[in-house]
Amino acid sequence: MSTENVSKINHLMQSQPHGIVFLSSWLSKKGYSLDLQKRYKKSQWLEPIGTGAMKRRGDKVQIEGAIFALQQQLNMSVHIGGKSALAMLGKLHYLEFNKKEVILFGQAHEKLPKWFLDYHWEQKVKYHPSNFLPQHLNIIAFEVRNFSINISGPIRALMECLYLAPKEQSLVECYDFMEGLNNLSPATVQAILEQCNSIKVKRLFLFMAEKARHSWFKYIKYDNIDLGKGKRSVVPNGVYLPQYEITVPRELVNHKSGI
Incomplete structure (x- = not known):
């Protein structure tokens, strides 16, 4: 993964609180393309919890x-x-x-x-x-x-x-x-x-x-x-x-x- 993409995911992780859901539609609007989201999941930065929804790797997400x-x-x-x-x-x-x-x-x-x-x-x-x-x-x-x-x-x-x-x-x-x-x-x-x-x-x-x-x-x-x-x-x-x-x-x- 490029340095730029790593920088973007680091910014996302630092700007958002732990324990929340990340929605694919919202990430796209923030400049994180669907292709980039796939890379983050493949690199295990993000884990899917359902269609169009993800969480940080290892995070426990409550309601x-x-x-x-x-x-x-x-x-x-x-x-x-x-x-x-x-x-x-x-x-x-x-x-x-x-x-x-x-x-x-x-x-x-x-x-x-x-x-x-x-x-x-x-x-x-x-x-x-x-x-x-x-x-x-x-x-x-x-x-x-x-x-x-x-x-x-x-x-x-x-x-x-x-x-x-x-x-x-x-x-x-x-x-x-x-x-x-x-x-x-x-x-x-x-x-x-x-x-x-x-x-x-x-x-x-x-x-x-x-x-x-x-x-x-x-x-x-x-x-x-x-x-x-x-x-x-x-x-x-x-x-x-x-x-x-x-x-x-x-x-x-x-x-x-x-x-």
Whole structure:
């Protein structure tokens, strides 16, 4: 291999963090031709992990390193969200990051690449594409070892939990999550509620915030939030809450605390 090509691969290795995925399409845009990429693989600088995806030789790539590539190299909005994000943020002392499952959210038009779906990650991946919240709203940078990825902030993460409820997320557990969010900024909560387009999520969020008696709740301006019209039933044979025109599980109404 020529000195120039060795210099180029050295620059790549030094400029990018360990533990990430390198995408062939991104490398091509950076001036690393497909032919050059083949040489790097033949010289064992890079190892393929799937079609169009590689890693450093000897690197152990975890799912965060793949998400880094989706976000930084493909400019996708796919991020860790819901209960997984709340666990990473350490918002609830009894909730640990689930090593067997990770919850991902992204915009409705985004599909996970084949290499991502085919790779054997340590965790089972549950991906939920949806436009119920704007792409960049309450997304924060989170440090993972020697690089950072975007994950849901606490308000968005809870709303993602509510979005999945009750089929894929317990509403009682959602309330326990809400109890842990006692230091939120009313202005931030207000802005996110106003931009959320899921009526179910907004009604449940407000009900739980009121039930938890958070100090920030009294500053929320209902008139600026579109809560829709008409009754909504989250579960059959539950308790109807006239203020929010929604039917919820009886155990949620009677639930006091999960902490």
